[in-house]
Amino acid sequence: MTHVEDARRALDEAAQRTPPACDGAPEFTADDLSDDDLAWCREVCRLCPIFELCDDYASTARPAAGFWAGRVRKGRGMNDRTEERNRIA
Numbered sequence: 001m002t003h004v005e006d007a008r009r010a011l012d013e014a015a016q017r018t019p020p021a022c023d024g025a026p027e028f029t030a031d032d033l034s035d036d037d038l039a040w041c042r043e044v045c046r047l048c049p050i051f052e053l054c055d056d057y058a059s060t061a062r063p064a065a066g067f068w069a070g071r072v073r074k075g076r077g078m079n080d081r082t083e084e085r086n087r088i089a
């Protein structure tokens with residue numbers, strides 16, 4: 001099993017035990033977010049009990065879209081500088 005698969009399984013299992021606040025929130029899958037939406041998403045993630053597992057998965061799998069563990073992800077096309085701007089302060 002790859003690290004991506006392990007990370008996904010760990011995240012899914014944790015989310016079943018403790019559903020995250022982003023569950024079903026459209027902001028986390030929207031293409032464009034306002035500054036207010038981004039700030040709200042960051043705050044939700046900052047308080048999320050499974051943040052570390054989510055970040056591990058997203059950093060490994062590099063999903064093509066969505067807001068994961070405190071930042072917008074745009075897959076492997078996003079350079080490190082762009083990702084750095086999106087990080088939780």
Ligand code: SF4
Pocket residue numbers: 020021022023028044045046048049050051054055067068069070
């Ligand atoms: S860290 Fe953020 S995106 Fe990840 S599960 Fe938690 S609330 Fe959702």
